[in-house]
Ligand SMILES: Nc1ncnc2c1ncn2[C@@H]1O[C@H](COP(=O)(O)OP(=O)(O)OP(=O)(O)O)[C@@H](O)[C@H]1O
């Protein structure tokens with residue numbers, strides 16, 4: 001799929017310098033700080049699918065949950081159509097009319113005691129889209145089921161979740177999210193638990209929602225091939241930080257960050273789309289070396305202990321953002337950070353402060 | 358619900374409970390229909406074994422045991438129901454709603470639960486009931502219920518905590534579902550099994566507690582229940598004197614009630630877990646299908662199958 005042009009200048013959804021720290025109580029009651037997401041910038045434009053890739057524990061789910069206002073941010077801002085939103089406020093309630101999340105596990109995200117109809121009708125009702133008459137509401141539910149390819153819809157409307165397959169459930173989950181008429185879907189590995197044979201179908205469904213309805217999607221995945229097939233842009237996350245982003249093909253053909261290169265190399269042949277072994281190919285086995293601790297991450301570039309091209313400055317300070325004419329940007333000293341740095345990354349200062357402490 | 362009464366255990370249990378319910382409702386009416394009176398004294402037959410005149414024999418005071426059992430069922434069942442409903446209601450309020458409310462409300466309810474949990478409940482009821490002498494079965498029931506909820510509340514709290522962070526609740530919350538609907542529509546049905554098991558347990562516990570209190574003399578003098586019967590039998594050394602017909606019927610009533618509650622609990626598991634039901638249904642379907650294909654198989658083909 002060719003990279004599509006970014007259509008509108010104001011992003012629908014935007015994370016600006018978003019940071020999330022978790023306090024966890026370690027041994028002996030000492031509280032430790034898990035720096036799950038650090039100074040992340042992410043934008044989603046209308047009708048755009050952005051893939052968020054990175055190994056396990058890199059903070060992808062946390063970032064999605066921040067965008068879903070499920071956690072409050074430690075620092076930074078979430079903006080919807082340019083307006084800052086905070087959890088717990090009135091605006092946050094309205095926020096969920098625009099932003100909905102699709103969970104990884106379709107077996108867990110539907111109430112096992114409630115029928116398909118209940119889920120979708122509640123979504124319609126809570127967002128003021130429900131029709132007045134019962135027959136009309138039924139029609140609305142049927143239409144939503146058809147939109148996610150659950151046909152014949154009459155057959156599914158009164159099913160309980162355990163009577164459906166994983167793929168069918170995930171379609172119900174998507175239909176429930178669509179009932180809200182959102183502009184953004186946040187998909188946290190939405191197809192990773194589904195049977196391989198239907199993954200391509202689901203990807204096509206998501207692509208259709210983008211193309212026909214102008215929906216924006218944050219697509220979190222471990223599967224580079226799937227991301228390549230579906231996404232307009234790719235963001236690469238490492239140890240809580242976004243290290244590279246750009247149009248999908250550019251990032252895959254010309255990765256700028258050594259970690260991106262590593263991800264791509266360890267991913268099985270990206271041409272063999274939807275290969276069974278491909279699903280979680282590089283999740284836990286990326287390279288020699290362990291992902292760093294998020295409690296005391298390495299100073300400077302967090303990737304330096306594993307980076308084949310690490311140099312002195314990599315250990316000292318976090319590199320600034322370097323932007324490229326291709327639309328890519330990255331944080332890496334290899335690309336002469338500082339020279340054509342357009343945005344000053346505040347986490348550089350952060351790290352120097354850390355070292356001083 | 359159709360499948361609930363599927364197993365014989367559940368059916369027997371429900372049947373027994375229904376009998377108790379009917380006796381509680383109509384026991385006194387039945388007494389007058391049979392011309393019996395739990396308070397009437399037959400001076401010609403004191404401490405007599407079962408006979409045609411007195412089907413379950415008489416007490417040493419010449420009262421009809423059957424009449425007392427029939428009248429006493431209402432007393433015991435009323436105590437059990439009041440205490441069961443009250444303690445279950447408090448347990449749900451404190452365990453489920455407190456947990457969903459979160460923050461200070463949750464801290465308060467947890468503190469309250471822990472406080473009540475360490476109170477020596479039975480002695481406390483004993484003292485309070487002794488102090489409130491003469492309130493009758495209603496008061497005893499309220500008292501037992503009021504002190505009987507902390508165990509259930511703690512169980513429900515643990516269950517609710519795990520349910521509250523499950524994806525399907527989180528998903529409904531992101532949909533903007535109202536909090537009370539999250540509690541009653543999305544969460545409570547999953548706790549139906551726990552709650553009804555707790556309720557039955559509380560009923561049986563309250564009937565036993567009432568009997569225990571009566572045994573220790575904490576009861577109003579005009580109340581009739583299984584407990585008061587056992588207490589009076591004990592006072593007159595019925596056991597030593599071999600008057601088994603006096604204390605066995607009320608004891609058996611209590612034991613059977615416990616049995617009935619246990620039997621019903623078997624079925625509750627299934628309502629709480631539709632997947633269990635589905636598994637069985639699909640098994641039945643498979644068996645049916647096999648039976649049908651075997652039945653439908655034309656004769657000659659069957660003969661061709663090499664054995
Ligand atoms: N509620 C929480 N409390 C404490 N730590 C948390 C919490 N949620 C996430 N973390 C930590 O934050 C880090 C990032 O986790 P996250 O789930 O975002 O990773 P991920 O990229 O989604 O991983 P995966 O690919 O395995 O889903 C992990 O170290 C995790 O332990």
Ligand code: SF4
Pocket residue numbers: 257258259301302303304305307308309310311314319331332333334
């Ligand atoms: S900044 Fe240095 S350590 Fe980090 S990725 Fe670039 S070269 Fe490697």
Ligand SMILES: [Mg+2]
Pocket residue numbers: 060061062188
């Ligand atoms: Mg995750």
